[in-house]
Amino acid sequence: MKELFSLASRQLGRKKLRVFLIVLGIAIGIAAVIGVTSLGEGIRVQAVEQIKAQHDLTTIDVSAGVEAGSVTLITDSKLRAIEKEEHVLFVASYVKDMYVTQNKTAFWLKGNTPEYRQIHRNLQLERGNWFDEEKESNEIVLGYDVAKRLAAIEDLGIGDEFVAKIRLYDEDSRPMDKTRDKTAVFKIVGILKSTGGEHDDEALVEIATAREMDEKDAYDGAFVKVDDPAFAASVGDKIEGLGLSARSAQDVIDEVNKLMVAVTIVFGVFSGFSLVVGALMVVNTMIISVYERTKEIGLSKALGASDFDIMKMFLAECVIIGVIGGILGDLLGIGFSMLIDLVGKPFLVSALGGELGAGLQTGSITVVTPEILAAGFAISLVLSIVSGLYPARRAARLNPLDALRQI
Amino acid sequence: MTVETRDLTKYYWMGKEKVVALDGVDLKMEEGAFISVVGPSGSGKSTLLNVIGCLDAPTKGEVYLAGWRVDYRNKQSLVRLRRKFVGFVFQTFNLIPALNAVENVEYPMYFNKAGRSKSERRESAMKLLELVRLEKRANHLPSELSGGELQRIAVARALANDPKLILADEPTGNLDSQTGKSILNLLKRLNEEEGKNIIMVTHDLESAKKMGKVIRILDGRIQ
Numbered sequence: 001m002k003e004l005f006s007l008a009s010r011q012l013g014r015k016k017l018r019v020f021l022i023v024l025g026i027a028i029g030i031a032a033v034i035g036v037t038s039l040g041e042g043i044r045v046q047a048v049e050q051i052k053a054q055h056d057l058t059t060i061d062v063s064a065g066v067e068a069g070s071v072t073l074i075t076d077s078k079l080r081a082i083e084k085e086e087h088v089l090f091v092a093s094y095v096k097d098m099y100v101t102q103n104k105t106a107f108w109l110k111g112n113t114p115e116y117r118q119i120h121r122n123l124q125l126e127r128g129n130w131f132d133e134e135k136e137s138n139e140i141v142l143g144y145d146v147a148k149r150l151a152a153i154e155d156l157g158i159g160d161e162f163v164a165k166i167r168l169y170d171e172d173s174r175p176m177d178k179t180r181d182k183t184a185v186f187k188i189v190g191i192l193k194s195t196g197g198e199h200d201d202e203a204l205v206e207i208a209t210a211r212e213m214d215e216k217d218a219y220d221g222a223f224v225k226v227d228d229p230a231f232a233a234s235v236g237d238k239i240e241g242l243g244l245s246a247r248s249a250q251d252v253i254d255e256v257n258k259l260m261v262a263v264t265i266v267f268g269v270f271s272g273f274s275l276v277v278g279a280l281m282v283v284n285t286m287i288i289s290v291y292e293r294t295k296e297i298g299l300s301k302a303l304g305a306s307d308f309d310i311m312k313m314f315l316a317e318c319v320i321i322g323v324i325g326g327i328l329g330d331l332l333g334i335g336f337s338m339l340i341d342l343v344g345k346p347f348l349v350s351a352l353g354g355e356l357g358a359g360l361q362t363g364s365i366t367v368v369t370p371e372i373l374a375a376g377f378a379i380s381l382v383l384s385i386v387s388g389l390y391p392a393r394r395a396a397r398l399n400p401l402d403a404l405r406q407i
Numbered sequence: 408m409t410v411e412t413r414d415l416t417k418y419y420w421m422g423k424e425k426v427v428a429l430d431g432v433d434l435k436m437e438e439g440a441f442i443s444v445v446g447p448s449g450s451g452k453s454t455l456l457n458v459i460g461c462l463d464a465p466t467k468g469e470v471y472l473a474g475w476r477v478d479y480r481n482k483q484s485l486v487r488l489r490r491k492f493v494g495f496v497f498q499t500f501n502l503i504p505a506l507n508a509v510e511n512v513e514y515p516m517y518f519n520k521a522g523r524s525k526s527e528r529r530e531s532a533m534k535l536l537e538l539v540r541l542e543k544r545a546n547h548l549p550s551e552l553s554g555g556e557l558q559r560i561a562v563a564r565a566l567a568n569d570p571k572l573i574l575a576d577e578p579t580g581n582l583d584s585q586t587g588k589s590i591l592n593l594l595k596r597l598n599e600e601e602g603k604n605i606i607m608v609t610h611d612l613e614s615a616k617k618m619g620k621v622i623r624i625l626d627g628r629i630q
Binding site for chain 1: 457460462463482483486489490491495497501503504505506514515517518519525564567568
């Protein structure tokens with residue numbers, strides 16, 4: 001084996017320029033694939049990091065399960081079952097209804113338990129105080145946008161009380177304000193800072209008050225806190241086993257991963273078309289090599305080489321080309337991905353803008369993993385060998401006498 | 408070791424013209440013989456050598472090497488015969504340019520390792536170079552050697568797998584007469600001292616007569 005490769009490298013050494021050009025051709029193709037996949041991988045890592053930064057991976061968002069037309073509601077017994085699961089720290093259930101004031105200003109109202117704020121630690125008061133979650137009260141904390149609306153339209157502020165009732169919708173999603181006459185009086189005690197999320201459009205109230213109003217037997221949702229992100233998926237599965245629907249940030253990450261891996265594969269495959277050029281170069285060069293060495297092949301056969309011996313000799317040359325091409329391709333690929341990072345990042349950051357762009361600024365947008373490098377090397381090797389098969393077979397099948405006669 | 412051919416016949420077609428290269432050749436070679444085959448160009452003498460050397464298949468007839476009938480349809484057995492029983496010497500030397508002298512001698516051993524390690528093979532290749540008195544040129548590439556030296560290396564290479572039979576196709580054809588004589592002396596020495604059976608194709612009837620038995624071929628027939 002060693003002799004085979006030493007012989008092959010001697011043969012290649014006689015035409016260094018030609019070998020260098022094929023190797024370069026393959027390496028550039030490999031580098032293109034590595035660059036593109038590292039970009040895909042880099043963006044995937046960035047996206048996942050951003051999700052991790054913005055979401056609590058130990059929180060599972062539970063909602064009513066809908067399957068085959070039947071709805072499984074979040075009842076007290078279900079919540080107790082979830083609480084009993086291993087790794088569950090606590091469950092924060094809530095009810096959520098659309099309310100409307102006497103002047104028809106609509107807002108979402110969430111009735112929540114004391115645990116709710118332990119889940120949503122980003123909730124901060126801009127003004128005022130929190131209501132006492134431990135006892136039933138009509139005190140309400142308004143989300144940033146709700147507070148603005150109520151202040152603008154109804155001139156309501158901290159300390160003011162107002163009357164509201166639940167707004168229900170008919171089948172065509174039209175509000176049916178007249179169906180329920182039960183009203184509640186809320187006292188504004190606090191206003192939240194803007195979160196940029198759902199809480200801006202919601203008002204929060206202690207859960208017992210809200211349940212009394214909506215008269216539902218079940219909750220509209222619950223957040224389940226687990227002790228470790230590693231168990232979020234298994235606990236989520238168990239919650240789904242109860243017929244409920246469970247979502248965690250991990251699900252989002254999984255989806256991003258799935259999407260980015262698919263996108264990266266598609267990109268990689270298309271950039272891989274440049275490798276076809278490299279492969280054709282190998283085929284071409286090896287065929288030329290077979291022509292040039294026809295006499296040598298005939299001689300080798302006369303001296304006792306079998307068809308397989310000849311084939312091995314040519315394939316060994318292809319293996320060497322593939323190995324050098326793979327190494328050079330990996331090196332060029334690393335350089336290429338650095339270039340993408342250098343040139344492409346400022347462009348991406350400005351194109352995306354805002355939070356997404358700012359997130360990109362910190363890290364690198366390309367990630368070259370050992371797997372990507374290994375794949376690049378393997379592709380180069382396999383490509384060279386496959387491209388060499390036809391020329392090698394052609395060499396092996398030469399008639400020794402015809403080959404010897406050729407000058 | 409004997410070489411025997413029975414009714415050996417070979418045609419081939421040049422366009423629409425049928426060329427008879429061998430026309431019922433019956434040849435018997437005794438153990439230890441040195442046979443020179445002479446005849447004009449196109450008489451079929453090279454074809455005879457190639458068929459005996461398992462490089463070419465006859466249209467009809469049989470070849471026996473050491474009493475075994477050569478099966479020309481069995482590619483593997485032809486490869487084995489070429490490896491073990493036959494050594495070729497060509498008019499144009501045919502050394503591999505990428506390999507130096509000792510590596511060229513060693514080259515056939517690579518296809519017929521026969522349990523010999525790399526160093527053992529190198530050692531026997533060096534001994535063969537000594538036999539043709541070129542041990543000092545062991546590390547020279549073919550491009551650095553003269554025609555006579557190249558042909559002596561080629562003879563050493565023909566001996567690489569210790570074959571019983573050496574087939575030399577006009578071994579002196581590309582050499583001046585003085586150098587040619589030294590190659591003939593080398594072959595004669597191999598025949599007499601090493602006991603090699605040799606069949607040599609040549610134009611040179613005078614030299615052939617000094618080697619041993621001479622066979623004349625004309626139009627594919629032994630005269």
